[in-house]
Amino acid sequence: MSELWSVLFLDQEQVAELLAHVKENARYGFIYPMFVFTAYTGARRSEVLRSQIDDFDFVYNQVYIREKKRRKDKRETTRVVPLHPNLHSVIESWLEVHPGGPFTIQPPLVMPRR
Numbered sequence: 256m257s258e259l260w261s262v263l264f265l266d267q268e269q270v271a272e273l274l275a276h277v278k279e280n281a282r283y284g285f286i287y288p289m290f291v292f293t294a295y296t297g298a299r300r301s302e303v304l305r306s307q308i309d310d311f312d313f314v315y316n317q318v319y320i321r322e323k324k325r326r327k328d329k330r331e332t333t334r335v336v337p338l339h340p341n342l343h344s345v346i347e348s349w350l351e352v353h354p355g356g357p358f359t360i361q362p363p364l365v366m367p368r369r
Contacts, residue, residue: 270294288349289360295339296320306359311338311346318342 265273277290292303302320310319316338321331346359354361 283362284349284352285360285362288345291342291345292360295342296336298336303360304358307357308350308353308359309357310359313338313343313347316343 274287274290274294278287281287281290289303292298292306293300296318298306298320302322305321305323306318307321310321310333312318317335318338319333320336321333323331349359354363
């Protein structure tokens, strides 16, 4: 059983390898920033998609993660996560080609079929 825990999480080298693979093979521009966001914050997919550009504080190097799980009396809460330097540079590059709108990750409304 203990051997299963050792493979539950990726180590730094494995994360870097995964991100390199995604960067090389992503079909759409938003996919790599989405993976980097998840890798360096631990955010869930729903939190990444809920993220807004204004949630990134590049001055204080932190990102606000919008949650819906913790408090039942509020619609949304946030947690603050340090902005990893790699995430910082990827998001800055992504924002230069961002298609517009308030959300950080903006997938196309209709994705072409394969």
